[in-house]
Amino acid sequence: MLNNIFRTDQDQRPIGIFDSGLGGLTVLNDLAQSFPNQHFIYLGDLANLPYGNKSKDNIIKCSLSCANFLKEKNVKGIVIACNTASSYAYEQIKNSLSIPIFDVIRPCAESVSKSNLKKIAIIGTEKTIESNVYYNIIKSLNEKIQIYNVACPLFVPLVEEGLESSSIAYSIIDMYLKNLKKLNVDGLVLGCTHYPILLDALKKYFNNSISVFKSGQALADKFSITSRKINKTNNNSVQIKYYVTDLPGRFIKYGNKFSFQTIKDVQLVKL
Ligand code: DGL
Numbered sequence: 001m002l003n004n005i006f007r008t009d010q011d012q013r014p015i016g017i018f019d020s021g022l023g024g025l026t027v028l029n030d031l032a033q034s035f036p037n038q039h040f041i042y043l044g045d046l047a048n049l050p051y052g053n054k055s056k057d058n059i060i061k062c063s064l065s066c067a068n069f070l071k072e073k074n075v076k077g078i079v080i081a082c083n084t085a086s087s088y089a090y091e092q093i094k095n096s097l098s099i100p101i102f103d104v105i106r107p108c109a110e111s112v113s114k115s116n117l118k119k120i121a122i123i124g125t126e127k128t129i130e131s132n133v134y135y136n137i138i139k140s141l142n143e144k145i146q147i148y149n150v151a152c153p154l155f156v157p158l159v160e161e162g163l164e165s166s167s168i169a170y171s172i173i174d175m176y177l178k179n180l181k182k183l184n185v186d187g188l189v190l191g192c193t194h195y196p197i198l199l200d201a202l203k204k205y206f207n208n209s210i211s212v213f214k215s216g217q218a219l220a221d222k223f224s225i226t227s228r229k230i231n232k233t234n235n236n237s238v239q240i241k242y243y244v245t246d247l248p249g250r251f252i253k254y255g256n257k258f259s260f261q262t263i264k265d266v267q268l269v270k271l
Contacts, residue, residue: 005077005100006035006223014039014241016070016078020051020062021160022255023194024081027104027216029260031079032238034220039239041073045271047245050156051084052125052192059127063089064096065271069243071097080104083124083191083215087131104193104215105133107222112213113141117187121148121180124191125156134191148185152176152192159194162254164201173198173205187211197258242266 005015017028021044028042048054048062063085070078077100080086080093086103094101112120122134129151138145154172163169188210190196196214203212240261244251248266255263 006031006038009037011076012039013074013076014041014239016041016043016067016073016075017081018043018045018063018066018070018078018085019082019193020045020084021049021156021194022197022251023156023159023192025255025259026193026196026214027079027081027219028240029258030214030216030220032240033260034224036238041070041075041241042243043069043269044242044244044251046247046251047271049160050125051082052127052156053153054084054127056088056127059084059088060092064092067093067097067101069269069271071099075099077102079219081193081216083128083193087128087133102219104219105191106137108189108191108213108215108218109134109137110141111218111221112187112189113138113145115187115211117145117211119146119148119183119185120187120189121150121177121183121185122189122191123150123152123155123176123195126151126153128191134189148180148183150176150180152195155192155198156194159197160254162257164197169198169201170205173201177202177205181206185210187213189213190215243269245269245271 015038017024017040043066045062045066051059067078079102081104083104086105090103129149135147158169242263244266248268251266252263
């Protein structure tokens with residue numbers, strides 16, 4: 001059973017998680033808080049950030065390198081904590097590695113399709129939106145939902161620069177989402193793992209009147225029986241190792257702003 005890797009205490013091997021940068025930490029937060037008995041290894045591929053405007057071939061190549069790195073660390077399963085990589089590389093990773101692989105799109109699309117919402121918007125990187133993976137899965141499960149797709153390419157650099165609460169963030173949100181606001185959508189799918197870092201700004205922009213779906217939360221909810229939350233103060237019992245392919249200092253500086261656990265040691269690796 002796939003979900004055993006999150007629930008079992010017998011297999012003490014870590015769960016591997018990767019993203020192009022900081023965004024996957026939002027998925028790690030959700031998973032580590034739902035499954036505090038598990039150990040995790042996080043890899044941020046900062047040397048290749050951003051994935052969201054790369055070619056399909058390059059996204060697959062980078063994603064496979066990350067997955068292979070984690071496999072060599074003897075993880076018991078891998079979470080692709082990146083919607084862009086989930087859109088293009090999920091099948092390839094699943095077919096080339098003989099361990100359980102989880103993407104962040106399917107659980108989120110399933111949870112959207114089960115909601116009572118009528119008109120939703122999916123926001124994501126240029127390549128995630130172009131792939132139409134969210135749209136196709138949601139429509140295949142619930143053809144009545146009306147869906148709008150909006151690519152927001154500047155959201156990732158905003159987050160990676162630590163500007164999520166700045167006035168620039170609000171201007172950029174308005175630039176991308178003003179048409180959506182006029183359409184009165186009732187649900188917003190954060191189709192990029194960096195976007196939960198903009199959650200407060202996004203909620204405020206929609207006057208707190210919109211249901212928001214986060215891909216990491218949807219994955220954690222899918223595999224947890226009850227949602228267990230641990231506080232930022234007593235979190236250091238969850239064992240997490242951090243690796244990046246570039247700029248460890250930057251990862252610590254910005255990652256610590258929203259990581260549920262204090263990030264101290266980050267190892268630089270070449271893939
Ligand atoms: N966080 C990633 C995602 O969920 C991608 C960001 C990027 O590298 O463009 O799509």
